[in-house]
C-alpha cells in the first residue's frame with residue numbers, strides 16, 4: 001500500500017481553492033504511471049503546525065494507492081519526483097520553510113519500506129506525530145501499523161494533539 005498525504009492552504013494560480021486543488025491532485029495521483037487510487041479519505045480543515053497566527057487553515061487528506069496489475073514497484077526517488085511535478089503543476093512555489101502552499105504531497109508509506117537517506121525518508125519521519133496526517137490515514141487504512149514503531153494508526157492518533165483537526169463538510 002502506498003500512502004500519500006495531501007495538504008493545501010492557499011488558492012492556486014488557476015483560482016482553485018485549497019479543497020478543489022486537493023481533489024484535482026487526487027485525480028492526478030490516480031493518473032501516475034503504474035499506480036491506481038484505491039481510497040481517498042475525508043477532507044479535514046486543520047490549524048497550521050507549528051501555529052502560524054493569521055495563516056489560513058490547511059485542507060488535509062490522504063490517498064491510498066496500489067500498483068496496477070503487472071506494474072513494477074515504484075522507485076522511491078522517482079515517485080517523489082513525480083509528486084513534486086504534480087505540486088509544481090498546481091502552482092507550488094517554495095519561498096521558505098513552512099511557507100503557505102498551494103499543494104503539498106508527502107509520501108507517508110511505500111509498502112513498509114524503511115530508509116533514512118536519500119530523500120524520501122520512509123516512512124515519513126514526522127507522520128506519526130501529526131494528527132492532520134493520522135486522522136485521514138485512519139480513514140483509508142484503519143489497520144495500518146507504523147513500519148518502524150510497530151504502533152497502530154489508532155494508537156498514534158490517540159497520542160497526537162487532535163485540537164485544530166476537524167472533518168470538513
Ligand SMILES: Nc1nc2c(c(=O)[nH]1)N=C(CO)CN2
Nearest residue numbers: 007046047048049050058132
Ligand atoms: N495543519 C497543517 N500544518 C502544516 C501542514 C499541513 O499539511 N497541515 N504542512 C506543513 C508543511 O509540510 C506545515 N504545517
